[in-house]
Amino acid sequence: xxxxxxxxxxxxxxxxxxxxxxxxxxxxxxxxxxxxxxxxxxxxxxxxxxxxxxxxxxxxxxxxxxxxxxxxxxxxxxxxxxxxxxxxxxxxxxxxxxxxxxxxxxxxxxxxxxxxxxxxxxxxxxxxxxxxxxxxxxxxxxxxxxxxxxxxxxxxxxxxxxxxxxxxxxxxxxxxxxxxxxxxxxxxxxxxxxxxxxxxxxxxxxxxxxxxxxxxxxxxxxxxxxxxxxxxxxxxxxxxxxxxxxxxxxxxxxxxxxxxxxxxxxxxxxxxxxxxxxxxxxxxxxxxxxxxxxxxxxxxxxxxxxxxxxxxxxxxxxxxxxxxxxxxxxxxxxxxxxxxxxxxxxxxxxxxxxxxxxxxxxxxxxxxxxxxxxxxxxxxxxxxxxxxxxxxxxxxxxxxxxxxxxxxxxxxxxxxxxxxxx
Amino acid sequence: xxxxxxxxxxxxxxxxxxxxxxxxxxxxxxxxxxxxxxxxxxxxxxxxxxxxxxxxxxxxxxxxxxxxxxxxxxxxxxxxxxxxxxxxxxxxxxxxxxxxxxxxxxxxxxxxxxxxxxxxxxxxxxxxxxxxxxxxxxxxxxxxxxxxxxxxxxxxxxxxxxxxxxxxxxxxxxxxxxxxxxxxxxxxxxxxxxxxxxxxxxxxxxxxxxxxxxxxxxxxxxxxxxxxxxxxxxxxxxxxxxxxxxxxxxxxxxxxxxxxxxxxxxxxxxxxxxxxxxxxxxxxxxxxxxxxxxxxxxxxxxxxxxxxxxxxxxxxxxxxxxxxxxxxxxxxxxxxxxxxxxxxxxxxxxxxxxxxxxxxxxxxxxxxxxxxxxxxxxxxxxxxxxxxxxxxxxxxxxxxxxxxxxxxxxxxxxxxxxxxxxxxxxxxxxxxxxxxxxxxxxxxxxxxxxxxxxxxxxxxxxxxxxxxxxxxxxxxxxxxxxxxxxxxxxxxxxxxxxxxxxxxxxxxxxxxxxxxxxxxxxxxxxxxxxxxxxxxxxxxxxxxxxxxxxxxxxxxxxxxxxxxx
Numbered sequence: 001x002x003x004x005x006x007x008x009x010x011x012x013x014x015x016x017x018x019x020x021x022x023x024x025x026x027x028x029x030x031x032x033x034x035x036x037x038x039x040x041x042x043x044x045x046x047x048x049x050x051x052x053x054x055x056x057x058x059x060x061x062x063x064x065x066x067x068x069x070x071x072x073x074x075x076x077x078x079x080x081x082x083x084x085x086x087x088x089x090x091x092x093x094x095x096x097x098x099x100x101x102x103x104x105x106x107x108x109x110x111x112x113x114x115x116x117x118x119x120x121x122x123x124x125x126x127x128x129x130x131x132x133x134x135x136x137x138x139x140x141x142x143x144x145x146x147x148x149x150x151x152x153x154x155x156x157x158x159x160x161x162x163x164x165x166x167x168x169x170x171x172x173x174x175x176x177x178x179x180x181x182x183x184x185x186x187x188x189x190x191x192x193x194x195x196x197x198x199x200x201x202x203x204x205x206x207x208x209x210x211x212x213x214x215x216x217x218x219x220x221x222x223x224x225x226x227x228x229x230x231x232x233x234x235x236x237x238x239x240x241x242x243x244x245x246x247x248x249x250x251x252x253x254x255x256x257x258x259x260x261x262x263x264x265x266x267x268x269x270x271x272x273x274x275x276x277x278x279x280x281x282x283x284x285x286x287x288x289x290x291x292x293x294x295x296x297x298x299x300x301x302x303x304x305x306x307x308x309x310x311x312x313x314x315x316x317x318x319x320x321x322x323x324x325x326x327x328x329x330x331x332x333x334x335x336x337x338x339x340x341x342x343x344x345x346x347x348x349x350x351x352x353x354x355x356x357x358x359x360x361x362x363x364x365x366x367x368x369x370x371x372x373x374x375x376x377x378x379x380x381x382x383x384x385x386x387x388x389x390x391x392x393x394x395x396x397x398x399x400x401x402x403x404x405x406x407x408x409x410x411x412x413x414x415x416x417x418x419x420x421x422x
Numbered sequence: 423x424x425x426x427x428x429x430x431x432x433x434x435x436x437x438x439x440x441x442x443x444x445x446x447x448x449x450x451x452x453x454x455x456x457x458x459x460x461x462x463x464x465x466x467x468x469x470x471x472x473x474x475x476x477x478x479x480x481x482x483x484x485x486x487x488x489x490x491x492x493x494x495x496x497x498x499x500x501x502x503x504x505x506x507x508x509x510x511x512x513x514x515x516x517x518x519x520x521x522x523x524x525x526x527x528x529x530x531x532x533x534x535x536x537x538x539x540x541x542x543x544x545x546x547x548x549x550x551x552x553x554x555x556x557x558x559x560x561x562x563x564x565x566x567x568x569x570x571x572x573x574x575x576x577x578x579x580x581x582x583x584x585x586x587x588x589x590x591x592x593x594x595x596x597x598x599x600x601x602x603x604x605x606x607x608x609x610x611x612x613x614x615x616x617x618x619x620x621x622x623x624x625x626x627x628x629x630x631x632x633x634x635x636x637x638x639x640x641x642x643x644x645x646x647x648x649x650x651x652x653x654x655x656x657x658x659x660x661x662x663x664x665x666x667x668x669x670x671x672x673x674x675x676x677x678x679x680x681x682x683x684x685x686x687x688x689x690x691x692x693x694x695x696x697x698x699x700x701x702x703x704x705x706x707x708x709x710x711x712x713x714x715x716x717x718x719x720x721x722x723x724x725x726x727x728x729x730x731x732x733x734x735x736x737x738x739x740x741x742x743x744x745x746x747x748x749x750x751x752x753x754x755x756x757x758x759x760x761x762x763x764x765x766x767x768x769x770x771x772x773x774x775x776x777x778x779x780x781x782x783x784x785x786x787x788x789x790x791x792x793x794x795x796x797x798x799x800x801x802x803x804x805x806x807x808x809x810x811x812x813x814x815x816x817x818x819x820x821x822x823x824x825x826x827x828x829x830x831x832x833x834x835x836x837x838x839x840x841x842x843x844x845x846x847x848x849x850x851x852x853x854x855x856x857x858x859x860x861x862x863x864x865x866x867x868x869x870x871x872x873x874x875x876x877x878x879x880x881x882x883x884x885x886x887x888x889x890x891x892x893x894x895x896x897x898x899x900x901x902x903x904x905x906x907x908x909x910x911x912x913x914x915x916x917x918x919x920x921x922x923x924x925x926x927x928x929x930x931x932x933x934x935x936x937x938x939x940x941x942x943x944x945x946x947x948x949x950x951x952x953x954x955x956x957x958x959x960x961x962x963x964x965x966x967x968x969x970x971x972x973x974x975x976x977x978x979x980x981x982x983x984x985x986x987x
């Protein structure tokens with residue numbers, strides 16, 4: 001009993017600490033928020049807070065927020081932000097609250113132990129794990145998370161929705177999971193690809209006391225829930241903006257990459273160079289590439305759906321059209337759940353080095369290109385390539401570690417031995 | 423990258439040990455990985471794969487291939503097939519070669535001979551037509567005489583579609599005068615020159631024919647010049663064009679602007695000092711230029727703007743301008759003479775107030791230009807006119823009366839710049855201009871069609887959007903109409919539309935960008951990305967098929983063994 005209270009107090013302290021740190025950054029460095037809002041690493045055309053303000057201004061003046069082609073975010077942000085009192089402190093508090101909600105969901109996921117032992121698979125190493133408190137701390141005090149929060153990128157809402165979807169699924173509440181996922185998909189579209197592993201996770205985590213429904217039936221119900229919630233959200237958006245214009249302006253922009261503002265992803269440079277006649281084909285190729293991992297990973301790692309979700313988040317953070325460090329922070333928040341397979345990873349040092357290296361060199365090269373004029377676009381793109389490389393190394397290494405963990409259950413005599421291809 | 427990795431590991435993870443006895447035959451060759459026992463160095467055979475692992479690997483590979491086949495291939499097909507609208511290539515080439523339309527200008531000349539007997543007049547007409555046909559060597563330009571009924575007198579010249587009316591009036595001697603305000607040729611004849619019904623020749627008939635021919639000589643020359651510059655087959659081509667005549671014509675056509683339905687006229691007053699700062703240009707234009715602009719309206723529209731610029735430095739500083747200086751007089755860098763605004767070509771008329779004079783009126787050019795050049799002004803081909811106006815230095819306002827001479831010069835230069843022929847009365851010149859322009863537009867639209875057809879034939883990989891096919895069919899419809907009504911006002915309208923449509927179709931934006939795109943480029947576009955993606959996909963599929971065939975063969979063998987037993 002006492003222990004529970006202590007944990008509760010500890011968690012509250014953690015949240016308080018994170019909130020105070022963010023609030024201090026907001027208020028003690030008044031220029032920092034605007035500086036970070038303008039950074040390409042944090043604000044992409046589909047998540048930028050500046051663009052949100054532009055849309056908000058148009059919305060408040062009864063002009064369609066999508067006029068002018070600057071605002072590409074979901075319409076439901078507009079009433080939310082226009083209801084906030086105009087003092088900036090309320091915006092800060094909203095963003096801090098969203099971060100803490102995300103951390104809460106992450107804490108629940110971690111404490112459920114799903115990462116170590118799922119319904120179909122139990123890792124022999126599961127005892128060696130970090131508590132939810134540690135994982136939430138790693139998330140809340142990750143510089144990427146803090147920078148995203150201070151930069152007020154709207155991707156924090158998507159992060160929060162995804163984490164809650166997973167937390168609900170783990171808690172055995174498929175309805176809540178599907179609603180949260182629908183919100184994430186409504187805000188950023190790409191989380192819809194998380195649906196298959198999430199369905200499996202929901203199926204695996206059904207509370208044992210309730211009658212186990214057959215897989216197809218529960219999947220169909222869940223999909224119906226997603227469709228229904230999305231339809232309701234679209235209908236609300238239609239009522240808010242008065243037209244269906246928001247569909248091409250939000251999802252259309254992500255699908256066609258019509259805004260080529262540089263970001264840390266791999267798409268923009270490619271499509272600047274692309275021949276016009278091949279543009280639509282390669283857009284399709286890039287999107288198919290992004291989505292083709294879903295099926296393969298879900299089948300291969302059927303026994304650990306949470307791993308699939310984690311890996312997919314990593315893949316999205318590399319290959320989605322407008323990635324930012326916010327996506328990386330979400331992936332990095334999920335990775336510590338697999339503390340027990342860290343000893344099996346082979347490139348931890350390289351990965352850490354590459355991520356640090358790009359974190360410092362990326363802004364420097366961007367400065368050289370845009371402000372100093374002594375570099376060109378290739379400088380920045382090279383760094384984004386390395387950043388992508390670092391993240392894909394992490395995805396690969398984690399996949400390897402998880403598979404090796406599975407494999408050692410089947411062949412206990414091979415524990416600790418090297419693997420060679422013959 | 424990570425997909426490939428996960429596949430490799432997938433295969434690795436599948437090498438299981440626990441149920442070694444299940445299906446030895448399957449596992450023997452399928453399992454691609456083995457583990458080397460490092461202490462001994464000896465190679466151990468990996469335990470056989472579980473059937474469920476094999477199946478799972480198949481599903482994984484299938485899931486990738488399903489996306490490639492079900493989504494990738496249709497998208498590839500849809501996004502990269504070149505849309506080629508059907509073009510009537512043969513017909514287009516026919517137009518370009520002049521096979522589809524033979525430009526013929528049948529000009530009807532009506533003869534009014536009120537004082538003659540019907541029969542006498544008919545006879546005279548027949549003889550004149552004979553004389554004309556003898557003189558004429560160009561079948562495309564045909565003069566046909568007709569007798570206008572005596573009752574219909576003054577009231578409707580031109581209404582019946584006749585290009586020219588000849589009024590035969592009895593008089594003392596054989597003279598001819600061209601009415602300056604109407605397309606009427608007055609010919610007086612002595613009474614005794616009326617040919618008798620039996621005579622086969624008559625001096626009057628020959629005279630009338632000669633007069634007609636000289637009246638239309640310039641038009642004929644210009645049209646035959648236009649045709650000769652095109653790819654019209656030689657049998658339609660006129661022969662009687664001397665090299666000198668052709669040269670002077672080509673000089674004149676290069677001087678005139680390319681046809682446009684609208685011209686923009688810019689009147690600029692440039693003063694070398696602070697004065698004059700205002701001018702009565704509106705009144706002057708209304709008085710001296712508007713009449714001509716009005717008669718040109720059926721052929722061109724005009725928009726006008728004016729400007730005044732003080733302290734304007736000409737490109738040449740010297741007081742006396744020699745002929746060579748004239749070309750650099752216009753200070754293109756500093757004078758605000760904008761090029762074409764809003765699509766319509768601009769004609770510039772510049773009044774320069776200063777004390778420069780032209781050294782000598784260039785004699786040799788004034789001959790070819792038909793006396794258009796004066797000592798105050800000169801014409802810049804396809805551009806406009808400069809007029810040097812010397813005024814007392816304290817003149818602050820230029821009155822309309824002062825602008826009379828400049829504007830009259832501008833007006834005559836405008837006619838020259840629009841390509842109006844120089845001989846004959848104004849109505850005749852204008853109707854000739856309309857005919858010349860329609861022939862010109864017709865030929866230009868045809869040759870654009872031909873270029874488009876040749877382009878479509880030469881580049882099989884170029885996409886032809888539907889709008890181009892649309893434009894081509896519109897062009898052809900209007901060309902056909904224009905060809906039928908050549909010489910009339912509708913002919914010009916149709917030719918104008920045809921030319922605009924043909925240009926629009928030829929310069930279609932989406933086509934121009936793709937003019938050069940050879941197949942090697944496609945390789946360079948596809949390979950860098952799809953190559954690395956495709957290799958693991960293909961290898962996975964091939965391995966899977968190989969393993970499947972092996973399994974099947976072994977199953978068959980086992981079946982055979984069982985049968986033997």
